[in-house]
Amino acid sequence: MDSLGLCILLMVLCFQWTTAPAAEEITWTYTGLVGQTEWSEYFPDCAGNAQSPVEVVTTQTKYDPSLLPLTPLGYSQHGNKPFAMYNNGHTAVIELPEWMGLGGLPWLYTAVQMHLHWGSGGPSHGGGEHTVNEMSADAELHVVHYNSELYPNMSKAMTQSDGLAVLGILIVTGEETNLAFNNILNYLGRIRHADQKVFIPAFDVQTLLPEDLGRYFRYNGSLTTPPCHQSVTWTLFNERIQISPAQLLKLETILYSSKAEDPDRMLLQDNYRTTQPLNHRVVFASFSAESGRELTSGEVTAIVIGVMCGCVGLAVIIRFIVKTIRSTSSWDVLHSSRPAPMSRMKEPEEEKKQDMALNSTCEAGKKEEPSPSPQRDP
Template sequence: MLLVLTLWQALSQALAASGGSHWTYEGSDGQTHWPERYPDCGWQAQSPLDIQTDLVQYDSSLPPIEPEGYRDPGSGSLTLTNNGHTVQLSLPENLRLHGLPSLYSAVQLHFHWGSSNSRAGGSEHRVDGQAFPAELHVVHFNSEKYANLSVAKHQPDGLAVLGIFLEVDSVENPAYNHILDRLDSILYAEQEVIVAPFNVRELLPAHLGHYYRYNGSLTTPPCYQSVLWTVFHQSARISATQLEKLQKSLYSTKDGKTPSELLISNFRVPQPLNQRLVFTSFPVGPSEYSAGEVIAIIVAVLLGCLGVFLAGWILAKRSRNVSFGNLSTHKRPYLK
């Protein structure tokens, strides 16, 4: 059995390698056809997911995510690339994640977004069917166990990806301008530009303690099922103008190729859960209270109602006593 699995994995990797990077999100090479060229894309633990909050399982032992080096990535320059599928920023390995089963080092971050002409959203993950305008992914490899990304991506515990939903706010987010202001230099596929180091932590939500956690895959070919996903409950915010830069600036085609194709709607649709569990680091429910907190609230409400009842009963009793006293006074017999 082990031999069969090993041979199947080797075959999958060979097919993925021979397939190159010729894939798209729609059309004859679109995501519905990915498994034909990249077999892992048809396996049973694929990403992204539509996270159904009534099915998640609360795990109080999940610690907050603690980024290391994110605020000061060093003096080395970063490379921003239009790879034809997304805009990707290289990250140095001194950016690490604590709070996971192993120590993971950063590799790159990239975005997924929709179209300005569509209301279908642009995020890959969804929550209870809700899609967000865009999603940021920060990719890491297990540097505690493996030498590099090339080795780690084939291992079940090789990768860890942070998923951050992007929502539209009335004001711009200056941290994202380090990336978005350079898009005009990488309009076409395979173009790249150097970006000065900046505070990467500011791209993430302020609160990193509340998140969804599950085992899944890369959301693009070859779709290796080696990713420990952390999808944050709190979103990051950018302005409508910043979102439009993603939706309207880049092309998926090379410079000089006609017709030029706008790089839009680069998100994979949600995949089947297939018996997997999605855990949360925070209580999830209609009011997001834990069972103990719900019981405490119910007891408090009952005690409050009892107090109101007793107060009303005492006031009613006093009122009856006063009325009886007045009635007794009016009915005294007339004395001559």
Template sequence: MEEGPLWVSEAAGLVSARREMAQWSKSFPDCGGVHQSPIDVETSAVHHDPSLMPVNVVDYHQPGHDPFILSNNGHTVKMSLPAWFQLGGLPWRFTAVQLHFHWGREWDGSGGLAGGSEHTVDGRRSAAELHVVHYNSDLYPNVSVAQSQRDGLVVLGVLIETGDDNNSAYENIFKYLEFIKYAGQQMPIPSFNVRSLLPTDLGRYFRYNGSLTTPPCYQSVLWTVFAEKVTVTRKQLKNLETVLFSNDGKDPKSVPLQDNYRTTQPLNHRVVLASFVPDSITSYTLGKLCAVVVGSLCGLMGLAMVIILLVKAMSSTSSWEALAAVRPAPSRRSKEHDKEQKQDTAFNTDPDPEKPEAPPKVEA
């Protein structure tokens, strides 16, 4: 998620940018925290929470008459959103601020398409990713204050793949990229139905507590990553990957704005909730049950054979003495029992959430 200062220098390529990412924690301590984003969503390990309702986007389909502001800040392409765009169904009101993209490059070193999404699912990276940023407007006056608070932000993540049909919703943005090629450029564009950028199904998603994916990496984000992906054509994706530059245009050596995604971070025992039951959970459970049943049957048959052989071999010993020789010792039962504690599915998906870190002081 892009919300902090820029991390790609004007002369930085992919290798130097990755090295710079590794050094973030030296200047921004939160970047070395244990609740960082993005993550790899391992579908076989998520926790299904049937209480999670479909995401309620309020007034996304009513953009108003004022234009949106599209800008290139040197790290991503960002579009402003009106304050009446909100999220419902959460403990507080969350107001939209902006949306932006993360992407890779047209070709990787082996001649194939290189993905650029930040979140991955079962280790697979998508072609690109859209983030829609909201802040807690009930508790905080603006996003700058909210971003350093544990309950400050909610971000919707949309994974993007390539397909055959032109995506007219995304074309509302992509067709203007050539006018903001260089860092610092911006322009007004006609407003449009932002709901059309999201997946059709808003009821299937993954949710977890994480962070901004750029410095200062505040661990203040409730992430919602939709399971359904949206598609754009390869031509549309190529436009996003090749038109923009990370420098301001004064440097004769223009630096393409590509690979602006952060690699996945360790989960560190966080709980990832799912509003639905992924297929991998179903297949894993059935397979495990079959293994348990088969193993139990084999164990019972083996025990029966041992008892029969012992009885025959020890004919001079009474049956009670023989059974005593193979009877397992009684197990000790624990006097204490764990008590389950229901987790807050909105802002406490972690089994042992860490104490919020105090935001660093920012000098004017």
């Protein structure tokens, strides 16, 4: 009996071991039974102390002058070979050719793929993963590279602390259509369901990046999806890319997380992870915190109104000063050109008349005085 019981126990354990799914085979989601709040139960690294994404507070970042502008290698040399794009049930992934890489880091990194994260509520409702000063973006693009100097492939590198380098590009909505992103968005309709794949015309990947590659945040973190390996050197650009509201709407409503044969279709939305604790990690910046501080729309409006009021006030003061100077100058000119008093102008003439009157009086006196009698001789 003891031998039989032991045999049965071993058979049960063997059955459990063979039927227990591997971590890579677990179907995870952003919400639901294996949602992001339960990731750590199935993927231990998701409970690590260096997880991504994070909230970046610019005033708490540390300026590092050694952080030089990044150098995309081969991004513009797309060649004639098309890119493969597929729906993996979590996002749209675009595979990148191996000749694309990234310079400006301690090692050479080779490009692997890029993918997107987005929300469901349209503009200003979130969808990006990283936040800056509590401001979220509408979507976020990640360009993934692996350390090809130290590791032979992506699978090996993603488990090492210095294995991956990911570029994070925050996306917001603006008035104009972003033609570069149409190279991706125009083909999403061909991979609407999970596991569908399509080849799209190759294009200049660098057109998806910000113009200013020298202003960014740098920190050590993880993959933002299971298995959440803490192997990523993150570069989050300060400049944000703009797409139109129509482009964002297409991104949020065209893909499904379900397969084509599934009876119930589920839209692929809100595929972003919430920010994780920084846990004493330092976020470095390639620029000073003050110069890199993002201004809110209210702050920008207040600055514009303040400048306008200041200009109006300065114009009023200048006009008042000019008017005062002109008034003073006119008075001085008028005062200096004022004719002399008439009494002074007539003084010589009056003196002349007085002299003539005096002479006339003298002559009259002389006429009235009797002439002396002639003296007779005795």
